[in-house]
Amino acid sequence: MTDQSTVLIIEDEPAIAENLIHVLETDGYHVAWFATAGEGLIFLQNNSAALLVLDVGLPDGNGFELCKTIREFSDIPIIFLTARSDEIDRVVGLEIGADDYVIKPFSPREMLARIKLRIKAKAPMAEPKLVPDTTSEQAQPSHDLVATNFDYGVAGQMLGLTAVEFKILDKLISVSSNVLSREQLMIAADMAPEAAYERNIDTHIKAIRHKLKSFGMSERICTKRGFGYFYCIKSE
Structure with missing residues (x-):
């Protein structure tokens, strides 16, 4: 079961992590912080969290590769954090399963707002609508999605x-x-x-x-x- 009060941060720059931890804890969240991909992965394999803030450049690996590994066993919302602003990096990050992409430097308060939105979006939603009933005379043409x-x-x-x-x-x-x-x-x-x-x-x-x-x-x-x-x- 997802722990809605815990945010996981995998970021190797202490100053950035500490700023995020401060605003998150002030807002009532618990924070688990790790500076390496390996430590963060082990934590997530054994614990639940509401959201992951993931740095792209880590000392022991690439955030993109870590994201792909995480997506094999978890649908946790992921926000990439990076100094790289190229569009191709944003597209790649979203294509492999990230929910958002924030470029350094950034406002910790803005990051908090985005984190809260992602956690809210992950909360239980109404069931998706049913495929239209094609037997009805008024039914719309169905599609195969x-x-x-x-x-x-x-x-x-x-x-x-x-x-x-x-x-x-x-x-x-x-x-x-x-x-x-x-x-x-x-x-x-x-x-x-x-x-x-x-x-x-x-x-x-x-x-x-x-x-x-x-x-x-x-x-x-x-x-x-x-x-x-x-x-x-x-x-x-």
Whole structure:
């Protein structure tokens, strides 16, 4: 069972870790801090936590590789922490299962807000909607993506969506063919309503398209330039 009061930090810079620990403990969280990938992995294999703040550059390994290892046994929300700002790094981080990406230097209070949002997003949600009943005269045309356990898949093969990705795709499908702005998608995904953060929707969309590509469906997430995104099934 997940410990909703504990945040795990794997970060080798003491000053950064101590700042985070201070704001988290002041807000009522317990914190487990480790400076190496190995120590953090052992902790997570034997204990539960509400969220992981993971540094990309660690003395004994790469945060991306550690994330992939963790995703083999845990769906804990993961926020990457790094000094690297290249878009490709953000995309890679999200594609392998991270929920957010924060660049150093950063505001500890902003990080706290993001942590709380991710933990909230991981809390039990309402069951996903059922696939439309095609036997009804008023039923909408069905698609072959099916929602199961807060993920989408085809014939039992799941996309492996993060919590944020699931909420974005679920919202797009629910209003199929209607354009949704970045702000509307942020609200649907329980993301922080900050102008600077709005562009993170684009990164999540790229990650979703990459996962859909495995099923030949990447073009189902369409862009309406200047407005936002919509879900469509194009005729062959």
